[in-house]
Amino acid sequence: MTGASLGLNEYQTLAARSDRTRNKGNGFDLPVLGLVGEVGSLLSEVKKRQRDKAAIIGYEQTVLEELGDTLWYLAIITEHAGIKLASLANDVSGADVAFSALQPQHSLPMNTPSVQFEKTLLRLAAATGELAANIDGAQGDNGTFQTRLTSVLQHLVQAANEADVLLEEAARANLQKTEDRWPQERVYPPLFDGQFPEDEQLPRSLEIDIFEREASNGKRYVLQSCRGLFIGDRLTDNIMQPDDYRFHDVFHYAYAAVLGWSPVTRALLKRKRKSKARVDEGEDGARAALIEEGVATYVFGIAKDFDFFADQRPGDLSLTFLKNVRQFVRGYEVHSSPLWLWEEAILQGNHAFRFLRESRRGRIKLDIEKRALSIEELP
Known part of the structure; x- marks a missing residue:
């Protein structure tokens, strides 16, 4: 009918x-x-x-x-x-x-x-x-x-x-x-920064080296470098019982690669959309970055109970879980992203995280045009 x-x-x-x-x-x-x-x-x-x-x-x-x-x-x-x-x-x-x-x-x-x-x-x-x-x-x-x-x-x-x-x-x-x-056809939505100047866009392809290093005080830190330059802060787990959360920036890179959204990555790479003040403040500002950190923390907490989704495939993650994740970003541009795309970002980010937990170092590759994040051994 x-x-x-x-x-x-x-x-x-x-x-x-x-x-x-x-x-x-x-x-x-x-x-x-x-x-x-x-x-x-x-x-x-x-x-x-x-x-x-x-x-x-x-x-x-x-x-x-x-x-x-x-x-x-x-x-x-x-x-x-x-x-x-x-x-x-x-x-x-x-x-x-x-x-x-x-x-x-x-x-x-x-x-x-x-x-x-x-x-x-x-x-x-x-x-x-x-x-x-x-x-x-x-x-x-x-x-x-x-x-x-x-x-x-x-x-x-x-x-x-x-x-x-x-x-x-x-x-x-x-x-x-x-x-x-569970769409019949997976069609990626337009990138949020597609109409902005190139220097305000998330890099369409990027490699970031992530590795662990022990300091003189015996603590282990995670460092990151991009194009030969160190980026971000030295990261620790910030918890009483270590759980390797110090590698969690891979989740932000996965959001950037798959969703085309990551205020944290924009700030890290200095790619905020300053040509439009409202977007710069409302979508790329400190509050948006805190929201993203909240998403990453929530996802990490759930993933930790499920071996970081080692056995999960596209279509497997809980509908309620994905809806809860998207609820975090209500009012922001990425709220329009479909749940299946959120799932892809979460699964790809957790795949990279599991690799880093095992190897303690790796090279992250972002391909935003293909909505993909991959990881390989660090030379």
């Missing part, structure tokens, strides 16, 4: 493009568990809203997102079962059904969750629980399975009505989120 309203079958097809559950687990287990989890998240949000009416932030947006995620798992389950999503809307002809047909009317906006909304969510939870409890016999009795799926959709529509959420809006937001994370 290509009209003004999105169709259920159309959404199912588009949602299936980001499905990473197929051929994993046992049959329908993973998407059904995901469905149950999303309904549980909805109930949790309502509980928090009731408990902390004034304190909770972004309740309406969270409900919209959770409804979209619930719908996604429902679409994936039907896709795995060979059932058209529109057939759950009592369409037996096989034709698509527009989302707008599910909600010809919906209630007025609510400031707090209504008692009815809570009851509907509990019924939705019961419907998903029944689906999960009988999943083993799903393929043996397709009619009963479809009836249970239909019940889930009906309660989902009712919950959306009572939350004043259009399921079509939730579906479109969900598709946008999955494309942000």
